[in-house]
Amino acid sequence: MMELQKLAELTDSELQGDPHCQIQNIASIEQADKTDISFIHSKKYLPYLSETKAAAVILPRSMSNNFSGNKLINDDPYLAYAKAVTALYPSDQSNGVIHPTAVIHKSVRLGENVSIAANVVIDEGCEIASNVIIGAASSIAKNCKIGEATELKSHVTLYHDTIIGGFCLIHSGAVLGADGFGFAPQKNGKWYKIPQIGNVILGDNVEIGANTCIDRAALGSTKIGNGVILDNLIQVGHNVSIGENTAIAGQTAIAGSTKIGKRCRIAGASAVVGHLEIVDDVTITATTLVSHSIHQAGVYSSGMVVDDYQSWRKNTARFKKLDALFRRVIKLEKRQKKGI
Amino acid sequence: MMELQKLAELTDSELQGDPHCQIQNIASIEQADKTDISFIHSKKYLPYLSETKAAAVILPRSMSNNFSGNKLINDDPYLAYAKAVTALYPSDQSNGVIHPTAVIHKSVRLGENVSIAANVVIDEGCEIASNVIIGAASSIAKNCKIGEATELKSHVTLYHDTIIGGFCLIHSGAVLGADGFGFAPQKNGKWYKIPQIGNVILGDNVEIGANTCIDRAALGSTKIGNGVILDNLIQVGHNVSIGENTAIAGQTAIAGSTKIGKRCRIAGASAVVGHLEIVDDVTITATTLVSHSIHQAGVYSSGMVVDDYQSWRKNTARFKKLDALFRRVIKLEKRQKKGI
């Protein structure tokens, strides 16, 4: 429960209407009830605005005349909404409780007010900073370090020597520090495993999605910069480095030793091959295969877009003859030029 | 062990041969032994039929003359096989045992005959209906509800407020209710996390594959309809809804806020971008990028099919000039028309 005036301050918005209006909750413009605040950031939701029951609405100045109720005017209504949710739903805080079933090696150094849930296992030599929260059944191998106020949800796995900065959030099923996929071919056809003796280092304010894997380096470190956000089910190979504030969506694969710049945005189900370099401020659209380095900021793509099956079948079959078609057209052009 | 007559009843098949023939097991037509029942649903397996040792065979009427042994005639032999396996191998049933190592908050409400395996953790306020089975080391956060006779295999993670219907099966490593990938961009290049305050709701008879992730909604609920079947390693974003009896194969990604209709079939490694709508009865073939909404039932594709490397290399290089090629052909057409 919060007064609208307080929310205006916390979201840096201009208030029009009743400053003492009590806000209990936040909801979408279609579903908001009379104690909810809502928001609108696109004209396509304007039809809902006249019918909403919301106690107040966050909207940009350009739409403020479309609503006569209580409003918070903000030209970045999406960010203001994010701040309003944060105000109404504060993030998890450590309660300082260590569950008796947690198995914590005696050499582990725990900061103040650390919360460790049931069935957590923490091995020798780890250092856990203050206000860290570790969820049920997570396991942390030898010599890991976890920075201040970082939260591991349940079932997180850290291999040995993993280093995590402060204020990170690691979701369930994430595996940090498993062996990179490093094998040397032998003449007898068998693979010779290369022990992966590096580690994984995460900066501060990193979020790692559920069941995402970040492999330890073969030598040195796999590095995830400050403020990086990774969605679920992403594969990050050994010795990759990802620059600050880069965002990567679900099901993407980044192969080994690739360097990704700062503030990049890689959409879902993309794949980046190994040993490439991608500069800062690159955007990659969904299902793109990044097959070579990208030296210039911009937007890049390779995904093939959906078509109806009959049309797709014909075009796909023709694609196998595309080079031949080019040569046929060249021939036509030559002959036409000659006037044949 | 079951008499053939009983299997005929349970599979709605016509029996020809010895009704008292004892069936112990089920096996493929190539590998069946003399106490096994087998089945055949495609003509390509006919050569095995004459040589099979099977005690009995399930087959369609159109093939019944090809086999002189005991048989169950059914025009949907695949479904009849499914029913026969079910009869011979009944699904897991709760034994009502709660393992002493399970950590169950005192406020949790347990129905009758619930089975909870070793090292399970169930937090405050959960409601677990009768005949539920929870596998080893699963963890269930606050205020979840699990419906009747649902089974969670080992290592399943439910975040707080997740609601699961009855008769569901959730495989190991699945994570339900992790935060959606919701962040607002800021002018300083950093992402502002939007607390994800919704939840995940599964209907009845849902099956979720191993290591599949279904994110909680930003606001409201991510909804998986009755009878939906999801394979392994699928990503379902926040606020997605999937209609009844839709099937999705492995490695597929569904981005946030997309609505998928009923009885759709989405093949493996596909990707559906966010905020789309796909109507009922849509089939998507493997590795398709669904880049826009689909308003009509039917089959859709975009996957590029395998070719030998040399051919592919040439065609792929040419693809980057495809638009130019169209313009060259238009020019040729114009000049030809003019008789140049």
Add this chain to the structure above:
Amino acid sequence: MMELQKLAELTDSELQGDPHCQIQNIASIEQADKTDISFIHSKKYLPYLSETKAAAVILPRSMSNNFSGNKLINDDPYLAYAKAVTALYPSDQSNGVIHPTAVIHKSVRLGENVSIAANVVIDEGCEIASNVIIGAASSIAKNCKIGEATELKSHVTLYHDTIIGGFCLIHSGAVLGADGFGFAPQKNGKWYKIPQIGNVILGDNVEIGANTCIDRAALGSTKIGNGVILDNLIQVGHNVSIGENTAIAGQTAIAGSTKIGKRCRIAGASAVVGHLEIVDDVTITATTLVSHSIHQAGVYSSGMVVDDYQSWRKNTARFKKLDALFRRVIKLEKRQKKGI
């Protein structure tokens, strides 16, 4: 710590320089310090060679004149490096300790010197061979067999009846033996689940990456041959078989009943549809859709490679008219032939 002479023997290399030089560690050519050995296997790293502080360098004979310090000459420097790392960093060995929190059914047969970490659960009828290591919080269902000296990292899940050979390494979050995605369609639109009554069998020396899933067979076994290496987040469907020494990179999906030959190499984020056959010695490049069987050894591809967004948008739009373009070119050719 090891003398250079010893490393020369263990890596089958020719030593030039001080045989008693003490090597403590291994590092990349850029980062090596004066007690490290390093290696160089590509000319692009030659510039670093003159400046390296490394105590010794592994290099091929063709580059040996470029370096005057201690060296190990080997024409497969990458393999020699792999062997050197193995010598300096021996793999995990069982310490024979069974943690008191492990829940092990009394019927389980344990070989000698087995190590079982905290919170492991091993159910009825399992057989664990000598020198096996089982990581924290792994769970092993009924009647599994694990061969000699195999290591399961933490949070590994084995469903019932899974059989693993000797000297394997299974990474965290891997799920072996979950149900295959087998459902029979019914006229009412609902799916009828087919109980998956087969199992998973792994040969010897197999490595399985983090969060990779290998489904149990519907009937019979899903089979992973000796020496197979699978990266992270791979989906292997029911009844798949993968031949000896095949390597598959991350995020790849192999659909049900497909047979993959020996010594194949499948790059990341590829997808192989079900019921195919791929012969021995096939290489598949990244993000390929293998849509039909491959009967001949060689290299195959279908991934579309990255382009800038504006160019990609035009070409992709044109692709939907590719078949029409072929027909237009045929028409042009015919008319040109006729001299119109």
